[in-house]
Amino acid sequence: xxxxxxxxxxxxxxxxxxxxxxxxxxxxxxxxxxxxxxxxxxxxxxxxxxxxxxxxxxxxxxxxxxxxxxxxxxxxxxxxxxxxxxxxxxxxxxxxxxxxxxxxxxxxxxxxxxxxxxxxxxxxxxxxxxxxxxxxxxxxxxxxxxxxxxxxxxxxxxxxxxxxxxxxxxxxxxxxxxxxxxxxxxxxxxxxxxxxxxxxxxxxxxxxxxxxxxxxxxxxxxxxxxxxxxxxxxxxxxx
Amino acid sequence: xxxxxxxxxxxxxxxxxxxxxxxxxxxxxxxxxxxxxxxxxxxxxxxxxxxxxxxxxxxxxxxxxxxxxxxxxxxxxxxxxxxxxxxxxxxxxxxxxxxxxxxxxxxxxxxxxxxxxxxxxxxxxxxxxxxxxxxxxxxxxxxxxxxxxxxxxxxxxxxxxxxxxxxxxxxxxxxxxxxxxxxxxxxxxxxxxxxxxxxxxxxxxxxxxxxxxxxxxxxxxxxxxxxxxxxxxxxxxxx
DNA sequence: CGCGGTGTTGAGACCTGTCAAGACGTGTGG
DNA sequence: CCACACGTCTTGACAGGTCTCAACACCGCG
Numbered sequence: 001x002x003x004x005x006x007x008x009x010x011x012x013x014x015x016x017x018x019x020x021x022x023x024x025x026x027x028x029x030x031x032x033x034x035x036x037x038x039x040x041x042x043x044x045x046x047x048x049x050x051x052x053x054x055x056x057x058x059x060x061x062x063x064x065x066x067x068x069x070x071x072x073x074x075x076x077x078x079x080x081x082x083x084x085x086x087x088x089x090x091x092x093x094x095x096x097x098x099x100x101x102x103x104x105x106x107x108x109x110x111x112x113x114x115x116x117x118x119x120x121x122x123x124x125x126x127x128x129x130x131x132x133x134x135x136x137x138x139x140x141x142x143x144x145x146x147x148x149x150x151x152x153x154x155x156x157x158x159x160x161x162x163x164x165x166x167x168x169x170x171x172x173x174x175x176x177x178x179x180x181x182x183x184x185x186x187x188x189x190x191x192x193x194x195x196x197x198x199x200x201x202x203x204x205x206x207x208x209x210x211x212x213x214x215x216x217x218x219x220x221x222x223x224x225x226x227x228x229x230x231x232x233x234x235x236x237x238x239x
Numbered sequence: 240x241x242x243x244x245x246x247x248x249x250x251x252x253x254x255x256x257x258x259x260x261x262x263x264x265x266x267x268x269x270x271x272x273x274x275x276x277x278x279x280x281x282x283x284x285x286x287x288x289x290x291x292x293x294x295x296x297x298x299x300x301x302x303x304x305x306x307x308x309x310x311x312x313x314x315x316x317x318x319x320x321x322x323x324x325x326x327x328x329x330x331x332x333x334x335x336x337x338x339x340x341x342x343x344x345x346x347x348x349x350x351x352x353x354x355x356x357x358x359x360x361x362x363x364x365x366x367x368x369x370x371x372x373x374x375x376x377x378x379x380x381x382x383x384x385x386x387x388x389x390x391x392x393x394x395x396x397x398x399x400x401x402x403x404x405x406x407x408x409x410x411x412x413x414x415x416x417x418x419x420x421x422x423x424x425x426x427x428x429x430x431x432x433x434x435x436x437x438x439x440x441x442x443x444x445x446x447x448x449x450x451x452x453x454x455x456x457x458x459x460x461x462x463x464x465x466x467x468x469x470x471x472x473x474x475x476x477x478x
Numbered sequence: 479c480g481c482g483g484t485g486t487t488g489a490g491a492c493c494t495g496t497c498a499a500g501a502c503g504t505g506t507g508g
Numbered sequence: 509c510c511a512c513a514c515g516t517c518t519t520g521a522c523a524g525g526t527c528t529c530a531a532c533a534c535c536g537c538g
């Protein structure tokens with residue numbers, strides 16, 4: 001059940017059998033939610049952590065004029081609110097973009113897990129640090145890259161992150177977002193996303209067909225997005 | 240010496256005398272650097288944490304075309320590379336914007352500190368989570384706010400963060416950045432920063448005089464930037 | 479079959495960038 | 509004390525990227 005999650009951790013450090021078992025045992029229940037459900041509301045007091053088992057979620061922020069910005073995408077294997085363990089509430093919403101399955105870990109269980117395995121405490125701290133690194137990369141994208149390059153970068157990030165948890169197939173992956181949601185990731189309008197997507201396709205960098213992305217030439221796409229895997233910290237070493 | 244740092248921590252939780260003493264003792268030395276020095280290079284292996292005692296620093300990322308983006312500002316009381324403790328290297332540079340004084344805490348000391356005081360481990364974890372929250376807020380700013388509003392938001396953030404560590408005076412603060420550096424925070428050009436600054440001034444929202452910012456009407460500036468202090472987590476409660 | 483959400487396209491407006499020149503100001507050397 | 513140099517700030521004209529608005533096409537679903 002937590003296979004994807006373990007893959008994500010093991011991409012960065014060794015996890016032994018005891019740790020693996022303890023993580024599994026800290027789960028109290030599994031829930032299902034439909035698409036477009038806000039599972040965590042901005043400001044809400046938290047008492048549990050949610051591990052995404054299946055589907056896509058997003059961190060979203062609402063603007064006063066009705067616009068939205070997505071600050072990070074979340075895939076299977078990701079804890080969507082690990083930072084809530086110390087923050088106690090979040091500064092943003094967490095919303096399902098597709099139907100999802102979620103494992104619930106009560107904060108109490110999580111605390112015990114981290115006390116018993118200080119090594120896991122460091123690992124999970126690192127996981128939140130990787131989220132921060134992703135945020136920085138988006139900041140750079142939004143601040144300094146044009147639409148085409150920014151979009152290329154995002155498609156690369158998604159590819160690399162899905163690859164870690166075995167969710168890519170061949171040179172592509174399932175991509176369930178609407179152009180509107182993609183626009184909310186990229187700080188663009190859906191109209192411009194549409195045009196940029198066509199431009200990427202015209203250049204042979206990407207194909208989007210029936211909710212599936214195909215990347216004919218990954219190095220070329222990475223070049224277009226100035227993408228460097230560095231910030232995902234894909235090195236297995238003691239943390 | 241670590242007064243500002245303690246203020247920052249105590250804005251979020253109680254810190255007792257033992258903890259305070261232990262933090263102070265973990266410092267191995269104090270260094271000085273001039274302005275425009277890159278104290279941490281992207282990718283460099285890390286073995287110590289740097290606590291900013293005085294001056295301003297920034298997380299910067301270089302683009303292939305020579306542009307730069309700043310992803311966060313750092314003030315006195317901030318650990319600039321706390322995430323390096325688990326990440327082992329950073330995905331960005333850390334550069335002094337002014338002359339700075341830095342306290343050095345070797346990773347080894349830091350590890351011992353956190354083992355001895357699990358409460359501090361949670362606090363420092365939270366501090367990196369607050370950095371991530373700041374990154375998210377910048378993402379939203381860059382993605383969805385126009386130049387004027389984005390700049391207003393940034394001046395509010397700086398005011399609130401400096402206030403925590405007692406670095407504001409009256410309704411303003413020392414502001415050592417050039418317009419070029421400000422542009423690198425905001426994803427703009429220095430030319431447009433110049434014009435936006437004039438517009439803010441014309442609207443009576445901000446004055447910039449001789450490296451000092453004055454905010455005549457903070458609520459108005461917050462309104463212009465849609466600023467909400469939420470994301471700084473200024474609540475003293477057990478973590 | 480009709481409906482609502484999503485995707486597509488065009489024309490024009492707006493925000494921000496680019497380029498270039500000049501003003502200001504501060505520190506240095508004579 | 510002055511002259512100069514260099515970085516920073518300021519301004520104008522124009523270009524370009526992205527947005528807005530609106531209409532229409534497409535498609536899955538009840």
